Amino acid sequence: MVEDWRQRWQQGRIGFHREAVHPALERHWPGLGVDEGAKVLVPLCGKSLDMRWLADRGHPVLGIELAEEAIEQFLAEGAGEVSRYHHAHFAVSRQGNVELWCGDFFHLHIDEAAEIGAFYDRAALIALPEAARQRYAFHLAQLLPPGARGLLITLTRAPGDSGGPPYEVTADEVHERFSPNFEVTHLEDGEREPGSGFRESIWKLVRRGPGR
Numbered sequence: 001m002v003e004d005w006r007q008r009w010q011q012g013r014i015g016f017h018r019e020a021v022h023p024a025l026e027r028h029w030p031g032l033g034v035d036e037g038a039k040v041l042v043p044l045c046g047k048s049l050d051m052r053w054l055a056d057r058g059h060p061v062l063g064i065e066l067a068e069e070a071i072e073q074f075l076a077e078g079a080g081e082v083s084r085y086h087h088a089h090f091a092v093s094r095q096g097n098v099e100l101w102c103g104d105f106f107h108l109h110i111d112e113a114a115e116i117g118a119f120y121d122r123a124a125l126i127a128l129p130e131a132a133r134q135r136y137a138f139h140l141a142q143l144l145p146p147g148a149r150g151l152l153i154t155l156t157r158a159p160g161d162s163g164g165p166p167y168e169v170t171a172d173e174v175h176e177r178f179s180p181n182f183e184v185t186h187l188e189d190g191e192r193e194p195g196s197g198f199r200e201s202i203w204k205l206v207r208r209g210p211g212r
């Protein structure tokens, strides 16, 4: 799995990467009620431009990505000095308000995730096969304090198409995996894309706390 992703980056097979900020982020982030200046966790971040958008809005960003190639491309395409250090299982690079941790998201420990107030998942959950998705939902919940919130973007595939990645994640699956630890609100369904047959759904998740 790890090797597959690294190979994809090495060979430039990154059709998932968007050359523009995701419109659902621009549309829904302002209404989520995220605290000003809250640090945003971006799991499985690739070299997403959405991280710059969040940073430009005053959020420190913590992106977690396996592939060194993705991180180096993000830094090369950005402006500003890069500082680097090592922390636990991760090689860390920082450029402006964006910190990229190179390593496995599942190795990120709650102590290292201190001060995270929000998250953004576009093409992270849906990049994982079924067995890893339950682990992902649980791990994300462990890293977030009560009240932390974020956007989740899932997709369904054309009827009869069970390929992946990206894997189909239905509304039932979102509720099943996240409701035990999050308040789950469905915000929007996109149009089905004519070529791929993919259709995105946008969700707001708020980490429940004791008594919520």
Ligand SMILES: C[S@@+](CC[C@H](N)C(=O)[O-])C[C@H]1O[C@@H](n2cnc3c(N)ncnc32)[C@H](O)[C@@H]1O
Pocket (backbone or CB within 6 Å): 005, 006, 016, 017, 018, 043, 044, 045, 046, 047, 048, 064, 065, 066, 067, 070, 103, 104, 105, 106, 122, 123, 124, 127
């Ligand atoms: C489908 S891409 C999406 C990237 C980004 N979120 C975007 O919207 O462009 C999934 C990314 O997750 C990375 N990845 C896969 N498994 C991972 C893991 N366990 N920990 C960290 N990164 C991982 C892959 O290298 C790949 O860049």
